[in-house]
Amino acid sequence: MNEGQDSAEGERAGKAAGRAAAPARGPAGSESRLAMVRRARRTYRALGEVYYYAHPELDFENPFELLVATVLSAQTTDLRVNQTTPKLFAAYPTPEDLAAADPAVLEELIRPTGFFRNKARSLIGLSAELRDRFGGEVPGRLADLVTLPGVGRKTAHVVLGNAFGRPGITVDTHFQRLVRRWKWTAQEDPVKIEAEVAEIFPRKDWTELSHRVIFHGRRICHSRKPACGACPIAHLCPAFGEGETDPEKARKLLKYEMGGQPGQRLKPPPDYPGRPAPPLGAPAAG
Numbered sequence: 001m002n003e004g005q006d007s008a009e010g011e012r013a014g015k016a017a018g019r020a021a022a023p024a025r026g027p028a029g030s031e032s033r034l035a036m037v038r039r040a041r042r043t044y045r046a047l048g049e050v051y052y053y054a055h056p057e058l059d060f061e062n063p064f065e066l067l068v069a070t071v072l073s074a075q076t077t078d079l080r081v082n083q084t085t086p087k088l089f090a091a092y093p094t095p096e097d098l099a100a101a102d103p104a105v106l107e108e109l110i111r112p113t114g115f116f117r118n119k120a121r122s123l124i125g126l127s128a129e130l131r132d133r134f135g136g137e138v139p140g141r142l143a144d145l146v147t148l149p150g151v152g153r154k155t156a157h158v159v160l161g162n163a164f165g166r167p168g169i170t171v172d173t174h175f176q177r178l179v180r181r182w183k184w185t186a187q188e189d190p191v192k193i194e195a196e197v198a199e200i201f202p203r204k205d206w207t208e209l210s211h212r213v214i215f216h217g218r219r220i221c222h223s224r225k226p227a228c229g230a231c232p233i234a235h236l237c238p239a240f241g242e243g244e245t246d247p248e249k250a251r252k253l254l255k256y257e258m259g260g261q262p263g264q265r266l267k268p269p270p271d272y273p274g275r276p277a278p279p280l281g282a283p284a285a286g
């Protein structure tokens with residue numbers, strides 16, 4: 001099914017039912033698989049209009065920096081990582097440098113990201129592996145990346161998608177929550193979620209899909225209080241009403257550029273419509 005055709009058919013079905021985005025229902029009242037796939041693809045396109053500037057929210061200049069930043073991003077915000085990495089990358093620009101780091105010095109540098117002892121161990125370990133097994137380069141294959149200490153499938157996909165242009169679906173906490181709210185899958189295991197969502201979208205869209213979904217999760221469709229009343233894809237969402245539906249109250253829940261606040265990157269891409277994040281120690285985001 002081509003996307004234009006999918007869109008036209010979806011709109012026709014919506015008009016026939018008297019609403020813009022009426023999902024087709026199967027015999028048991030549940031949405032058919034085909035209708036869900038159409039709705040999912042329309043959601044992807046609608047998110048693309050809202051977040052035309054969607055991008056990875058970690059600052060990096062090369063695959064090694066992205067790998068390190070992604071390992072540091074576990075259990076913390078990308079903002080905190082971006083505020084921490086400038087000093088880190090200045091001190092240890094290559095895998096060889098980081099492999100030879102004094103653990104106590106490294107721990108101090110990355111302390112703001114939390115779990116700094118484990119993360120320091122992973123960074124030194126993965127850097128030594130890059131030096132010894134991969135000629136000091138980050139490998140561009142999933143099978144190799146996941147053999148590195150502290151690197152799982154999610155981290156590997158972030159690196160492959162954004163530093164190597166190899167499409168991948170990043171199933172982080174936002175992605176898991178949103179695709180389940182949208183009933184694209186009922187799975188709970190990240191690997192199964194990845195597999196089911198991969199069936200819905202062409203491979204070329206996987207990385208961009210990840211960015212758009214994660215952007216929406218961070219800005220509007222929050223875990224505890226989604227801002228449904230200010231949500232531009234509410235008409236496509238079966239979970240509308242799970243959060244705040246009053247438009248004025250919902251608007252106050254918006255984050256980053258959507259809420260008039262700085263973003264997460266200190267060096268955002270040129271098309272980013274918001275303000276860059278402040279460096280570490282600067283006054284907190286408004």
Ligand code: SF4
Binds near residue numbers: 227
């Ligand atoms: S309508 Fe609510 S639950 Fe649905 S995507 Fe928007 S914010 Fe999330």
